[in-house]
Each structure stands twice: as structure tokens, then as C-alpha cells.
Amino acid sequence: MHTNNLEPKTRMKHEISAGIIGYLTTVYIVVVNGSILSEAGISLEAGMMATILASFIGTLMMGLFGKLPLILIPGMGINALFAYSIIQGTGMNFQEGLAVVFVSAMLFLITAFSKLGNLLKEAIPESLKHAITVGLGFFLILIGLEKTGLVVSGTNTIIAIGDFTSPTIIVSLLTLFIAIFLFVKNIPANFLITMIVGTVLASIFGIIDAPDQSITLNTDEIVFIPSFTAIGDLSFWLAVFPLTMILIFENMGLLHGQLHMLNRQDSYDKGYKVTAFSTLTCAFLGTSPTVSAAENAAVIASKGKTGISSITASMLFLATIFVIPWITVVPSAAISPILIIVGFLMAQNIRHIPLNNISESIPALLIVAMIPFTYSIADGMAFGFIAYPIVKLALGKQKELSTILMIISGLFLFDFIIKIIGI
Secondary structure (H helix, E strand, O other): OOHHHOOHHHHHHHHHHHHHHHHHHHOHHHHHHHHHHHOOOOOHHHHHHHHHHHHHHHHHHHHHHHOOOOOEEEOOOHHHHHHHHHHOOOOOOHHHHHHHHHHHHHHHHHHHOOOHHHHHHHHOOHHHHHHHHHHHHHHHHHHHHHHHOOEEEOOOOOEEEOOOOOHHHHHHHHHHHHHHHHHHOOOOOHHHHHHHHHHHHHHHOOOOOOOOOOOOOOHHHOOOOOOOOOOOOHHHHHHHHHHHHHHHHHHHHHHHHHHHHHOOHHHHHHHHHHHHHHHHHHHHHOOOOEEEOOOHHHHHHOOOOOHHHHHHHHHHHHHHHHHHHHHOOOOHHHHHHHHHHHHHHHHHHHHHOOOOOHHHHHHHHHHHHHHHHHOOHHHHHHHHHHHHHHHHHHOOOHHHOOHHHHHHHHHHHHHHHHHHHOO
16 A cells, blocks of 8 residues: 555654654764764864754755655765865865855756756766765775774884774774674664664773763854855865765765655656755855765655655754754764764675776776775875776777766866876
């Protein structure tokens, strides 16, 4: 029996239940994204507040205007690009980084309301799209391992294994194995349970602080004003480029897959436009852009069919504000295993790369390898996009190269040249 044929009360019950389950499977993002944003120059509390508000507003818009049971939260991988590549990598401050988010969101909006989105979608090879996801996955795995202390800078090597007598590493390992068990058993809200168990273990091992009941936020830590002082710098636009590409292609892929599960492919344009508007709000809320959460599969599997599920989840996100003092105590040992597992999930896309076709696999695997090895998502993407036309031309397959792809590859090459000459 389809949900749409159920009695109104039963249908409403399913929608609300799906919204609650969706919230429980995605609320981990409040601490995880807040922690990553704190690496970009704001407090952990401000990062969590930004995450809550962005998730609340984006998910509410999806429910009210998109009328779809999809939750929007800051994207994993995109937050790493924002914190580690755009801000730490370029030396821009947080407000300048938000200006990059604003411009990228505006470009994303243009693709949502024009034919440009479909042109870009067709121009970029599927192998490179999947490679970006895989590379981001390995990057998150590396960050997770680094935050737990499981890998450290080596004396005679670039990285080495950490000190296994450290209480932090012991807690991290225990939490990681518990997280893997819960995930493979498909336990509802497994990430949330992982954080709770990890926090309890950290408390037992004495590596956790008591909650600060006096946490306060200033007005400028709730509403942010992007700074465009760096807009005249080439580095600003070289940061806009990869963020825009990832926003467009990741959201395209997520929405297509989720709407296929819902059998609502006709709602793609509406969902895509709402997603684009949501990314724009992030520039003023102080976070990296939102995406349609991968965990929406749980909402759909829980018989969520309409925007009521999204509205329910959005209200729960808003209520999360009142427990910020308690969730700030969640340690890295409880968060990092989630980063690692999300990285594993993203890395599984490697199965979609045609490894038996060297003209596709060599550029794709360059992206996969160079994103974590250069500790830069943008630089990792550049290696693959530059290599792609080179390999195709070498094999006499120039007919497979589109003009748009050649322009994008040329921009990445130009970025490298600028770095070499030191402008």
C-alpha cells in the first residue's frame, strides 16, 4: 500500500515519524560541522549555531516550497574545502571565506534558473565527478585519523601511527569500532549513538571537560556579513571555482538519486532551486554551504513523502539550540569516527570509475590520490582536470573533449601557473 493512499491521520504519523528519524540521523552534523568550522577561525559554539540555523532554514524551505521530504545540512567534504583549502590554504579570514560562499551560491543559483546547469552537467565526465567524491572521502578519512591521533607526523616519514597508550587514541579506537558495528547493523540514529557512546567513554577515561553552562554568543556570531575585500585577488576566484563546481555536481547527483527513490523525478527543478537558495543563506549564517543530506535515504525509507517530514526535522533542528552547552563537550574522539565512516561511504564511489579505461581512470585516480596527499581539494581536482585532456589527446580521443571541459581544464592550469610564478 502506498503512503499516499493511507488515511490522513496515518499519513501524517508516517510523515512526522520520518522527520524525527531524519533529524536523529543528521543531528550529528551540528557537532561535526561546528568542529570543522572552528578550524576556520570562529568558536565551536558559533560554528554549531551556524550549523543549526542553516539546517533549520534550508530544511524548512525544502518542506514549504519544495514540498519534498529532504533535509538540507552543511555538506561533508564541502566543509573541509571551506575550512582547510579556502581559508587556511589561501590565508583569507572567515568573513572573506563567506564572501567566496556568497559568490559560489550566486553562480549556483544562476545554474538553477538557466540552461547552464545542464550544460555543465553534460560537459564534465562521469569519471571525474565520481573521482571528486572519492577524493573527498579519503580526505575526510585522513582528517578523522589525524584528529583522533591515530596518525601523526613521522620522524623519518611524512605520517606515522600514533601512540596507542594515549587515552585519546584508546577512546577513538573503541568508538570507531562501535561506530562501524552500529553502522553495518543499520541501527537507526547510529551516528548520534556513536557520539553519545564516545562521549561517555571519554568521560570514563578522563579526557572530557564539564559543560559550560554560561556559553554566550555575540550578535556578530549569529548573523555574519561577508567581506569582499579580497574579491580583487586572483586567489579569491580560484577559491570560488572549485566550490562552485562541487556545489553544482554534488547536489545534482544527490537530488537525482533521492528523487528517483521517491519516484518524484518531476520535482527535480524545484528541489534544485530550493537547494541553491539554501546555499546562499549560509553566507550570512556563517557556515559552509548546505546540500541535500545523504541520510535522506532514511527519511524516504521511513515513508516520508511530503514536505511535512522536512518541516518536522527543521523544527527539531531549531530546538537543538537549547542544548548547545551540553553538546560542546563532545570530544574529537567521538566525532572523528563519524568523519572516517562518512569518508568510507564517499570512497565507495570508486566502483563507478571505469578502471579498465586508462583515458578515464588515470585522470580520475589522480584526483583521488592528490586531494588527500596535497591536503587540498582544489589542487587535487586540478591534477585530474589538467590530465584529462592530455591523456585523451595522447590517445587520439580529442573528439571526447568538449569546449566547456577544455575551458575548465585551462582555468585549473592557469591556477597552477599563477602559483608557480608567485602572483
